[in-house]
Amino acid sequence: MIRRITPRAAALMLLMLCIGAASRLDAQVTAPTAKRAADLQLGVGFSYGKHDYEFTPLDDGTRINGLSFYGTLDVRPHLGVEVAFHQLGTHKSDHEYERSYEIGPRYVLHFNRINPYARVAYGRGVFNFPQDIANLAYNMGVIAGGVDVNVLRHVNVRGEYEYQRWFSFPIHNLQPQMVTVGVAYHF
DSSP, X not given: OOOOOOHHHHHXXXXXXXXXXXXXXXXXXXXXXXXOSOEEEEEEEEEEEEEOOOSSTTOOOEEEEEEEEEEEEEXXXXXEEEEXXXXXXXXXXXXXXXXXXXXXXXXXXXXXXXXXXXXXXXXXXXEEOGGGSOEEEXXXXXXXXXXXXXXXXXXXXXXXXXXXXXXXXXXXXXXXXXXXXXXXXXX
């Protein structure tokens, strides 16, 4: 014979189950598993590089340098996203420069104050041709790697190598490479 459970009996069994489970839950570790929900840093750097654009047959590529701005938001212990902006140019009187905007995921490791990382990004690059012949924009892909070193509680110093590939650039795809040294405020 099957007995029906009354609503009062069901509520009593549920209450006893919750009380029994609560004593089991109390045995869990109460220490936090992470320091904070996300890590944010905003920085500025000096970039030095070389692109392989050849304006004349005698030109072996031009050395370029300028400023870079970056921001990282790490939403997990090893995963985050980085946004970067670069404004690099020649210091000749021909007004040639490269400007790039990029965004993409980054993977970071943590060893006390040293945080090596690798990142990939997709973005848009603007190239101002020599003598202001044209100013055109192209899609681009980026592979980069570097290290952030925590020198003070809220200050990181960065060293990074970056390789860019500009798609559909005239003659061949532009492939600038650069090294950036920067400093960031870590929130």
